[in-house]
Amino acid sequence: MAEVLVYVDHVDGAVRKPTLELLTLARRIGEPVAVALGNGAADTAAALAEHGAVKVLTHEAAEYADYLVVPKVDALQAAYDSVSPAAVLVPSSAEGKEIAARLALRIGSGIITDAIDLEAGDEGPVATQSAFAASFTTKSRIAKGTPVITVKPNSAAVEAAPAAGAVEALAVTFSAQATGTKVTARTPRESTGRPELTEAAIVVSGGRGVNGAENFPIIEALADSLGAAVGASRAAVDAGWYPHTNQVGQTGKSVSPQLYIANGISGAIQHRAGMQTSKTIVAVNKDAEAPIFDLVDYGVVGDLFDVVPQLTEEINARKG
Amino acid sequence: MSLRIVVTVKYVPDATGDRHFADDLTVDRDDVDGLLSELDEYAVEQALQIADEADDAEITVLTVGPEDAKDALRKALSMGADKAIHVEDDDLHGTDAIGTSLVLAKAIEKAGYDLVISGMASTDGTMGVVPALLAERLGVPQVTLLSEVSVEDGVVKGRRDGDSASEQLEASLPAVVSVTDQSGEARYPSFKGIMAAKKKPVQAWDLSDLDLEAEEVGLEGAYSAVDSATERPARTAGTIVKDEGEGGKQLAEFLAGQKFI
Ligand SMILES: Cc1cc2nc3c(=O)[nH]c(=O)nc-3n(C[C@H](O)[C@H](O)[C@H](O)COP(=O)(O)OP(=O)(O)OC[C@H]3O[C@@H](n4cnc5c(N)ncnc54)[C@H](O)[C@@H]3O)c2cc1C
Ligand SMILES: Nc1ncnc2c1ncn2[C@@H]1O[C@H](COP(=O)(O)O)[C@@H](O)[C@H]1O
Numbered sequence: 001m002a003e004v005l006v007y008v009d010h011v012d013g014a015v016r017k018p019t020l021e022l023l024t025l026a027r028r029i030g031e032p033v034a035v036a037l038g039n040g041a042a043d044t045a046a047a048l049a050e051h052g053a054v055k056v057l058t059h060e061a062a063e064y065a066d067y068l069v070v071p072k073v074d075a076l077q078a079a080y081d082s083v084s085p086a087a088v089l090v091p092s093s094a095e096g097k098e099i100a101a102r103l104a105l106r107i108g109s110g111i112i113t114d115a116i117d118l119e120a121g122d123e124g125p126v127a128t129q130s131a132f133a134a135s136f137t138t139k140s141r142i143a144k145g146t147p148v149i150t151v152k153p154n155s156a157a158v159e160a161a162p163a164a165g166a167v168e169a170l171a172v173t174f175s176a177q178a179t180g181t182k183v184t185a186r187t188p189r190e191s192t193g194r195p196e197l198t199e200a201a202i203v204v205s206g207g208r209g210v211n212g213a214e215n216f217p218i219i220e221a222l223a224d225s226l227g228a229a230v231g232a233s234r235a236a237v238d239a240g241w242y243p244h245t246n247q248v249g250q251t252g253k254s255v256s257p258q259l260y261i262a263n264g265i266s267g268a269i270q271h272r273a274g275m276q277t278s279k280t281i282v283a284v285n286k287d288a289e290a291p292i293f294d295l296v297d298y299g300v301v302g303d304l305f306d307v308v309p310q311l312t313e314e315i316n317a318r319k320g
Numbered sequence: 321m322s323l324r325i326v327v328t329v330k331y332v333p334d335a336t337g338d339r340h341f342a343d344d345l346t347v348d349r350d351d352v353d354g355l356l357s358e359l360d361e362y363a364v365e366q367a368l369q370i371a372d373e374a375d376d377a378e379i380t381v382l383t384v385g386p387e388d389a390k391d392a393l394r395k396a397l398s399m400g401a402d403k404a405i406h407v408e409d410d411d412l413h414g415t416d417a418i419g420t421s422l423v424l425a426k427a428i429e430k431a432g433y434d435l436v437i438s439g440m441a442s443t444d445g446t447m448g449v450v451p452a453l454l455a456e457r458l459g460v461p462q463v464t465l466l467s468e469v470s471v472e473d474g475v476v477k478g479r480r481d482g483d484s485a486s487e488q489l490e491a492s493l494p495a496v497v498s499v500t501d502q503s504g505e506a507r508y509p510s511f512k513g514i515m516a517a518k519k520k521p522v523q524a525w526d527l528s529d530l531d532l533e534a535e536e537v538g539l540e541g542a543y544s545a546v547d548s549a550t551e552r553p554a555r556t557a558g559t560i561v562k563d564e565g566e567g568g569k570q571l572a573e574f575l576a577g578q579k580f581i
Contacts (some may be wrong), residue, residue, distance in 0.1 A: 011484060068480075068489060069452065069462060093483055094448065094465055101417070101449035102456045110418060110543025113447045126547070132339040132444075136549050143545040180461030181495075184477075185488040202580065226580065234501075244467075244481060244502055250335075251359070251440065251501045259580050269335050273446075280578060281555070282571065288562070295555055298574045302563025310568025318572065318581050 002030035002086035013040025015047040018091040018153040023051040025118040038064035049165020057170040068181035073102040092150040109145025133273035153198040154256040205231035209264015213241040225315040249274035267292025323377040329360040331389035332444040345546040356392035360439035361506035397517035398509035409526040414539025421453035426530040438498040451498035461491035467502035
């Protein structure tokens with residue numbers, strides 16, 4: 001059976017959920033061979049094996065943290081050369097897309113970004129994508145070379161499928177370009193203890209209607225009652241009420257949770273681009289004409305300062 | 321010596337219009353009004369600010385696109401860029417990201433550059449890969465997705481806010497930079513700027529000017545193929561209630577019914 005390279009997104013050896021989803025998709029096309037780089041790379045093996053990786057290629061070097069993107073491209077290319085896979089799958093983060101694009105160019109292949117589903121097809125893997133703020137669904141494939149495809153979080157269910165997961169050291173020679181862009185300082189993002197926005201099953205968002213940073217705890221309390229991640233519209237972010245890392249939409253994160261609750265958000269096209277594929281959509285907005293209501297499964301026309309605290313209280317009461 | 325800045329700008333269908341696909345499954349650019357991609361305005365803005373700080377700088381805006389893409393160039397010129405290059409050729413129709421990066425890289429090399437500045441992503445394709453592809457093709461550092469950028473003594477520095485960390489980056493020129501919409505509001509063209517733009521030079525290049533063959537680009541040359549595009553079915557109308565004191569409770573009831581609580 002053909003091998004499929006899967007690029008592993010991990011933090012010091014802890015594999016992030018979108019990579020495990022990729023393994024599910026990879027198994028539809030062939031046998032997953034994982035590539036884990038940087039600090040803690042070998043520690044990823046157990047989780048990857050548990051989810052179907054037949055092999056885990058690892059390499060640790062300071063370059064991965066000290067320089068931007070290119071060292072990872074060099075390593076992925078080394079893995080590609082050693083495996084000759086049928087496809088290369090990469091998580092669709094900003095960095096993932098850049099790595100995938102440069103690899104595709106080097107190996108003379110095409111690239112598909114932000115796939116939301118993947119199936120085997122007669123002419124190679126068929127990727128499903130959303131276009132124009134998720135108002136269209138397209139099916140695409142790579143016409144030349146080995147398919148290089150980046151896949152969005154929440155595109156497949158994580159499935160246990162134990163495999164050998166044999167760890168092998170990958171031999172990597174860095175290119176002249178590898179050290180071109182130096183990372184001179186790094187400030188890790190502080191953990192909020194809440195689920196990762198792109199990975200969360202439930203997202204609770206606030207917009208301009210929240211009317212101030214001091215009111216965001218109302219949104220956070222609702223999120224916490226549901227074990228949800230917190231999102232924000234660009235209007236709320238631009239006003240400085242909530243960090244940009246939490247922005248949902250075209251220039252923020254794109255989310256596709258089971259449940260999305262929009263509070264005080266009008267539903268502009270750029271916001272919808274980042275949340276329209278959510279399974280169930282709920283909105284609280286005092287303007288009955290707000291476009292967000294065109295998307296909802298359930299909407300409450302009302303003041304969020306009345307509705308949201310009552311909802312939170314009711315949820316907490318029901319949980320006992 | 322003058323700092324030569326090339327800003328890549330894309331002409332895109334208006335996101336607030338009714339965007340759709342043409343029969344050949346390329347983005348329909350005829351039925352919807354087009355404009356300079358809003359995310360590329362941020363690139364023009366940062367170019368203008370970097371040029372202001374430099375002793376001597378020249379900003380060229382570059383687009384690969386149809387006839388109407390001139391509008392995008394005019395807008396960038398009226399914001400303050402010095403000159404423009406329009407790569408236009410019938411054979412370019414349907415070019416994908418890999419092909420677009422080839423044409424842009426050839427044009428950038430022909431124009432001459434110290435610094436390339438791109439937007440974070442185009443608002444129609446939203447791939448966000450062209451800047452990385454340009455860096456790979458040009459063989460220069462990529463300093464991408466910056467929310468803050470500066471150039472001094474032949475070195476570009478910037479801040480990249482990533483998923484897990486915020487990073488300070490640094491690279492020597494020549495380099496390819498891309499900036500996000502966090503980099504600072506783009507200026508509006510002034511009346512004077514609009515008038516001045518009318519006299520600024522716009523060069524037109526076709527594939528032969530860039531020593532490219534038709535087979536290397538366009539729908540035929542594309543590395544990826546779209547086989548189908550279907551409109552997402554409209555969401556079925558949901559239940560909408562007016563809060564009369566019980567809105568939160570009603571919502572909780574709905575969520576419980578859906579097993580979220
Ligand atoms: C290139 C580009 C990229 C963009 N990217 C993004 C992006 O990634 N994400 C994004 O979100 N936006 C993005 N935008 C901005 C987008 O166009 C909208 O401006 C933005 O989404 C509006 O945010 P909002 O809904 O919070 O604010 P508004 O549109 O001002 O809506 C606020 C809503 O809150 C309601 N409200 C007010 N008070 C209350 C109350 N007390 N109770 C209940 N409801 C109340 C109002 O009725 C209104 O509907 C982008 C724009 C551009 C041009
Ligand atoms: N046809 C084009 N002409 C000029 N610049 C482009 C073109 N396509 C993409 N770009 C540049 O590349 C950036 C990222 O585009 P993309 O990778 O298509 O999302 C854009 O913000 C532009 O700066």
